[in-house]
Amino acid sequence: MLRDFISLIFPEVCLSCKAPTSKGESLLCTKCLFDLPKTNDYNRLPGLLANKFVSIQKLRFAYAYLKFNKKGVAQRLLHQLKYEGHQEIGLSLGRWFGSEIKTNSAITDSDLIIPVPLHISRLRTRGYNQSDLIAQGLSETLEIAWNKDIIKRLKKTETQTKKGKVDRWKNVHEIFQVSSLNMIENKNVILVDDVVTTGATLNACLEVVVNSGAKSVGVLAIARAD
Numbered sequence: 493m494l495r496d497f498i499s500l501i502f503p504e505v506c507l508s509c510k511a512p513t514s515k516g517e518s519l520l521c522t523k524c525l526f527d528l529p530k531t532n533d534y535n536r537l538p539g540l541l542a543n544k545f546v547s548i549q550k551l552r553f554a555y556a557y558l559k560f561n562k563k564g565v566a567q568r569l570l571h572q573l574k575y576e577g578h579q580e581i582g583l584s585l586g587r588w589f590g591s592e593i594k595t596n597s598a599i600t601d602s603d604l605i606i607p608v609p610l611h612i613s614r615l616r617t618r619g620y621n622q623s624d625l626i627a628q629g630l631s632e633t634l635e636i637a638w639n640k641d642i643i644k645r646l647k648k649t650e651t652q653t654k655k656g657k658v659d660r661w662k663n664v665h666e667i668f669q670v671s672s673l674n675m676i677e678n679k680n681v682i683l684v685d686d687v688v689t690t691g692a693t694l695n696a697c698l699e700v701v702v703n704s705g706a707k708s709v710g711v712l713a714i715a716r717a718d
């Protein structure tokens with residue numbers, strides 16, 4: 493029944509190339525799934541995405557699943573996820589990424605997955621946080637609990653991009669707030685985001701988690717834009 497319900501919302505065409513999909517394929521046709529522009533960076537530590545971070549003392553790993561190119565497949569999928577209501581894409585991306593990385597013990601040893609929260613006003617407009625869906629897909633595959641209520645976003649937009657790295661760092665506590673310290677203290681936490689561009693948002697999020705006493709922090713993002 494769920495399957496029927498999903499096929500009602502999702503016409504049976506590939507979400508990337510629009511070719512009809514056959515039975516057994518989901519969201520993407522086999523070719524598009526095979527051609528996903530993976531970074532293939534998930535076995536080395538800490539991962540290439542780590543160079544987007546200012547404070548790396550407690551950063552255990554930072555991986556992006558896909559390369560984000562203008563008009564590329566990652567952009568198409570994330571656009572449909574964020575702006576066209578295709579929530580199933582978030583779950584699938586999380587599951588696909590999860591199955592790529594589940595042999596990396598630095599990841600599977602983690603205690604808790606936390607999606608980067610949206611500001612409440614954006615959450616209300618969109619109706620869901622795309623990073624929650626990605627986190628849910630990752631959580632299922634990696635068998636690590638996820639929780640969306642630990643970090644609260646106090647500021648709506650990423651106004652930090654024009655500031656220098658040091659300034660961004662100073663402003664951290666104004667953007668995010670940890671609401672349950674005891675959930676983070678001494679834990680290996682994984683932060684999840686959809687796409688990393690400047691990294692300002694994730695840097696801010698990582699700082700509050702570190703300042704809240706996390707043992708280590710890892711970052712998993714669906715795409716990395718350079």
Ligand SMILES: [Zn+2]
Nearest residue numbers: 506509521524
């Ligand atoms: Zn396709």
